[in-house]
Amino acid sequence: MNKNLATLYHIAEQDTRVIIGLMSGTSLDGLDIALTKIQGSGSNTRLELLAFESLEYSSAFRDEIRSVFSKETVYTEMLCAMNAKIGIAHAELVNKTLKKWKLKPEQINLIASHGQTVFHAPLGSPPPEGFTNSTLQIGDGDHIAMNTRIITISDFRQKHVAAGGEGAPLVIYGDYLLFGHSTENRVLLNIGGISNLTFLPAGRQVAGVFATDVGSGNTLMNQYMQAALSKPFDKDGELAADGEVNVALLAALFKHPFFEKVSPKTTGPELFNLSYLEGAQLQSGTTDLGNADVMATLSMFTARCIADTILQLSENYGELSLYVSGGGYLNKTLMNNLKTLLPGVAIDNTSVLGMNPEAKEAVLFALLANETVAGSPIEFPETSGAPAVCFGKVSFPD
Structure with missing residues (x-):
């Protein structure tokens, strides 16, 4: 041999x-x-x-x-x-x-x-x-x-x-083996460049388990910070916290067939990039929007991408526990947006499961x-x- x-x-x-x-x-x-x-x-x-x-x-x-x-x-x-x-x-x-x-x-x-x-x-x-x-x-x-x-x-x-x-996403395989629970419906959310999640219904059974990308994570926010301010990212979501969400731009960002697809689905920066943002700004007449307001809107966009899928799960399965990992969990403004959009969902990071979220x-x-x-x-x-x-x-x- x-x-x-x-x-x-x-x-x-x-x-x-x-x-x-x-x-x-x-x-x-x-x-x-x-x-x-x-x-x-x-x-x-x-x-x-x-x-x-x-x-x-x-x-x-x-x-x-x-x-x-x-x-x-x-x-x-x-x-x-x-x-x-x-x-x-x-x-x-x-x-x-x-x-x-x-x-x-x-x-x-x-x-x-x-x-x-x-x-x-x-x-x-x-x-x-x-x-x-x-x-x-x-x-x-x-x-x-x-x-x-x-x-x-x-x-x-x-x-x-x-x-x-x-x-x-491939995380479903490891999430299922490591984090399934006998009595708790769990959502394992990773906020990297793209946001993806794994749903693990209570009982550790494979039936009902699925993983899906849900939309933009950090990628649009990071790309905008790099292009507009020559910074790699918005530390702690500080700039976004100083701005206001623009309703017209937010609505335009959601006008794409990706959001009409049924999960599981996948996407990437090939879709969610600066060209995507520019198109949404043209469509909504917000090309003159200030940097802070753009970042506030992008932060809410990422939060809504995530929350919309989790709310659908909650309708079908009832009480959920959400565990967050990836660089996005460090973004305080993003996490606050999630908590506002998901008032009935227990949100924590994966450290409580014994896993470093990064x-x-x-x-x-x-x-x-x-x-x-x-x-x-x-x-x-x-x-x-x-x-x-x-x-x-x-x-x-x-």
């Missing part, structure tokens, strides 16, 4: 695995690195978050990613080069973090790398004639494996698309890698939008 396959087989046979999860989202702010210890698999999974780091990209590196990110036209040479460069950069960040944690590569069984999404084209965004829905994440796994000397599992979303899914997505990719090597596909109902597959491509360090 090939020695790499023998090593992977040995890892799969172990009762406990040490896996690093890597996540870089559409906010393009940096790389989340989660060190996990995972025992068992499937319904017997026990996961412990041992350490977590969130490392910012340099502004130059962020600009290089933006040159190929969510655009109709890119230079293929640059796209090809960034596939390798992101992989190498992520490997360097992992190596730097391992030194900080005083760990050697041989103490890590696997790296689970989400990669950097550069384009997401779900079924709701009609592809060119003769093509199907698709998604693309770059940051080559072979470069990560070669530069860290750790077996790497990457490119998770392609299998989801190949099996008939939309490529997103680390959750990176952790869940570590869990997906664990299922790929040691578990088996989870059979969710067709209405969940979650095909029963194992995810990722395996890259060996030699």
Whole structure:
């Protein structure tokens, strides 16, 4: 047997695995690195978050990613080069973090790398004639494996698309295994660049479980702050708090077929971007709106995207508990908007469930890698939008 396959087989046979999860989202702010210890698999999974780091990209590196990110036209040479460069950069960040944690590569069984999404084209965004829905994440796994000397599992979303899914969201698999509850109807909400949620009905049964994108998260707010004020984001939602929600602009932002679709559904910055905002401002006659009022409206837009879906769930299932993760939970104005829109819903962040809300997505990719090597596909109902597959491509360090 090939020695790499023998090593992977040995890892799969172990009762406990040490896996690093890597996540870089559409906010393009940096790389989340989660060190996990995972025992068992499937319904017997026990996961412990041992350490977590969130490392910012340099502004130059962020600009290089933006040159190929969510655009109709890119230079293929640059796209090809960034596939390798992101992989190498992520490997360097992992190596730097391992030194900080005083760990050697041989103490890590696997790296689970989400990669950097550069384009997401779900079924709701009609592809060119003769093509199907698709998604693309770059940051080559072979470069990560070669530069860290750790077996790497990457490119998770392609299998989801190949099996008939939309490529997103993938959190349903980990959320179901880690956070289901016997008596509580739970909503696990992640507010990253895009907002997505997983609904877990009480009883830990797969029937009724589903995950869906609900609309914009931080992406429109961040893009506007960068374009208008040369700031990466609105810290604590301070600028939004100083403004007033413009009702006409808010209504125009919701005039898109995405909001008429039934969940589960998916979207991305290919839809929710500055062009989308500019179109809504033209339509509503609000092109002269001040920065604070624009940000207040965008914050309420994100909150409404989330609340509308949760209110529908509440109508069908009654009392819900909402647990929030992702960078958006740090935005005080956004969270206050959510609490105003959802007065009957208990809202907290995932720390009360024992999960660092900033680390959750990176952790869940570590869990997906664990299922790929040691578990088996989870059979969710067709209405969940979650095909029963194992995810990722395996890259060996030699």
